[in-house]
Amino acid sequence: MMNIDQRPCESQRGGFSFENSRRNAMLEENLSKLGYSAPKARKTGTTIAGIMYKDGVILGADTRATDDMVVADKNCMKIHYIAPNIYCCGAGVAADAEITTQMMASNVELHSLSTGRPPMVVTVTRQLKQLLFRYQGHIGSSLIVGGVDATGTHLYSIYPHGSTDKLPYLTMGAALHSVFSLSLSTDRSGAAAAMSVFEDRYKPNMELKEAKTLVRDAIAAGIFCDLGSGSNVDLCVITKAGVEYLRGYDQPAQKGRKQGEYKYKPGTTAVLTKTVTPLSLDLVEEAVHLMDTK
Amino acid sequence: MAASVAVAGAQHLSSVSDLVPDWARQEVSTGTTIMAVEFDGGVVIGADSRTTTGAYIANRVTDKLTPIHDRIFCCRSGSAADTQAIADAVTYQLGFHSIELDEPPLVRTAANLFKEMCYRYREELMAGIIVAGWDKRRGGQVYTVPMGGMLVRQPVSVGGSGSSYVYGFVDSNYRSGMSKEECLRFVAEALTLAMERDGSSGGVARLAVITEEGLERRVILGNELPKFFSA
Numbered sequence: 001m002m003n004i005d006q007r008p009c010e011s012q013r014g015g016f017s018f019e020n021s022r023r024n025a026m027l028e029e030n031l032s033k034l035g036y037s038a039p040k041a042r043k044t045g046t047t048i049a050g051i052m053y054k055d056g057v058i059l060g061a062d063t064r065a066t067d068d069m070v071v072a073d074k075n076c077m078k079i080h081y082i083a084p085n086i087y088c089c090g091a092g093v094a095a096d097a098e099i100t101t102q103m104m105a106s107n108v109e110l111h112s113l114s115t116g117r118p119p120m121v122v123t124v125t126r127q128l129k130q131l132l133f134r135y136q137g138h139i140g141s142s143l144i145v146g147g148v149d150a151t152g153t154h155l156y157s158i159y160p161h162g163s164t165d166k167l168p169y170l171t172m173g174a175a176l177h178s179v180f181s182l183s184l185s186t187d188r189s190g191a192a193a194a195m196s197v198f199e200d201r202y203k204p205n206m207e208l209k210e211a212k213t214l215v216r217d218a219i220a221a222g223i224f225c226d227l228g229s230g231s232n233v234d235l236c237v238i239t240k241a242g243v244e245y246l247r248g249y250d251q252p253a254q255k256g257r258k259q260g261e262y263k264y265k266p267g268t269t270a271v272l273t274k275t276v277t278p279l280s281l282d283l284v285e286e287a288v289h290l291m292d293t294k
Numbered sequence: 295m296a297a298s299v300a301v302a303g304a305q306h307l308s309s310v311s312d313l314v315p316d317w318a319r320q321e322v323s324t325g326t327t328i329m330a331v332e333f334d335g336g337v338v339i340g341a342d343s344r345t346t347t348g349a350y351i352a353n354r355v356t357d358k359l360t361p362i363h364d365r366i367f368c369c370r371s372g373s374a375a376d377t378q379a380i381a382d383a384v385t386y387q388l389g390f391h392s393i394e395l396d397e398p399p400l401v402r403t404a405a406n407l408f409k410e411m412c413y414r415y416r417e418e419l420m421a422g423i424i425v426a427g428w429d430k431r432r433g434g435q436v437y438t439v440p441m442g443g444m445l446v447r448q449p450v451s452v453g454g455s456g457s458s459y460v461y462g463f464v465d466s467n468y469r470s471g472m473s474k475e476e477c478l479r480f481v482a483e484a485l486t487l488a489m490e491r492d493g494s495s496g497g498v499a500r501l502a503v504i505t506e507e508g509l510e511r512r513v514i515l516g517n518e519l520p521k522f523f524s525a
Contacts, residue, residue: 126382129375129378129379130379132375133375133379136418137375157352159347159352159374159375161373161374161375161376162375162378162379163345163373163374163375163378164378165345165352165353165356167353167355191350192350
């Protein structure tokens with residue numbers, strides 16, 4: 001894309017061509033006229049969050065993956081490993097977030113072997129933002145990268161187009177719909193709900209217990225207030241000493257239990273009349289197949 | 295030379311259209327008001343701190359004053375991703391150039407590097423940048439590189455979506471030969487007025503003074519901004 005040698009008037013030789021995305025959109029338009037629809041990329045709906053506390057960072061995520069309005073995975077893992085001291089929450093298109101983070105994990109390990117130093121959060125962030133910018137937003141993954149390295153504790157958010165923010169507390173959701181859409185809260189997914197919890201209760205240098213509760217509450221807000229987020233809360237606590245991955249830390253939305261017995265006793269409904277009509281059938285063939293139930 | 299459009303669905307001539315999938319359309323925009331003023335001995339630059347994705351404020355304490363070199367800064371407006379990528383690329387190029395020269399680089403060189411990139415990729419980028427700094431040859435300088443890739447030196451320059459609201463204030467209140475303190479007050483007042491009227495600008499006001507001696511950064515919180523008439 002950023003090819004220094006090209007002139008504006010020349011047709012693009014190297015770099016990426018995004019002609020296919022326009023073609024795909026036209027194909028989808030034509031298909032929908034015939035009544036079919038192209039398979040949609042599965043999004044993770046999602047509420048993800050991260051905070052910096054006294055000893056490090058805590059990353060949090062819900063565990064619901066949606067296919068339009070159907071829950072595709074009730075317990076997916078949105079907190080991905082990048083390096084022993086760096087983890088990354090991914091929102092947006094599930095495949096994009098998954099593959100991007102896996103690629104980063106490989107690159108970071110190779111880079112770390114090459115430099116002979118443990119990896120730094122800022123390295124991961126820079127590689128991710130340059131990758132996403134190169135693809136001009138077509139890789140639909142929004143990420144929160146957090147970790148503790150030799151220079152300290154860091155927390156970054158990365159948007160699909162490649163912009164980054166460095167803040168003490170962050171939330172992200174799936175990629176936004178058009179700004180002209182009316183229902184902004186569902187489009188923004190759980191991020192706004194989680195951010196409201198942070199803006200109310202975040203303090204710098206919190207203790208571990210308080211910080212974990214805060215992240216759990218923020219994700220829970222996303223789970224309750226957003227259709228695209230649900231199921232459990234996963235946490236990941238990263239400190240200089242190590243990482244504590246708390247899968248299924250909390251299950252705020254339990255399946256409802258029936259309050260009473262809803263079966264009726266036989267005889268509840270009175271029988272007024274009874275008519276029996278026998279059907280005359282001839283047995284033609286009888287065959288017995290044994291089922292292998294071992 | 296219009297100020298950058300705040301709305302995320304904003305207009306590229308060739309790429310984005312109704313046919314592109316919606317998740318590719320959402321860009322983080324720096325909405326923005328940015329400003330830079332020359333004075334004798336240096337420059338004063340300022341920016342608001344709001345970054346939006348649509349109607350949601352993604353970052354309310356953004357730092358849009360990005361160091362390119364020791365005495366050269368750029369003020370970013372437009373798409374956050376585009377301006378961050380351009381600033382990173384120019385920082386690298388300028389750093390390399392400065393090592394080759396074995397001298398601090400000229401502000402005009404930095405501005406030209408921005409212009410090259412912004413003009414060459416004008417169809418693909420949404421970036422309005424003000425380059426400001428101090429060098430030994432020409433002292434304090436402000437160069438503006440708006441969307442489209444023009445480059446022009448101005449004693450005072452405003453940019454971003456909020457700039458439209460303060461052209462009148464700037465034109466009527468700027469005098470040449472202002473001191474550093476007068477420039478700081480001028481920039482703070484202009485930013486305040488723009489932030490009051492522009493929905494995509496707000497948060498805190500970040501200021502910086504760049505002189506031969508070095509760099510001085512200030513933050514003015516929302517309640518400490520200068521007070522004007524409000525209906």
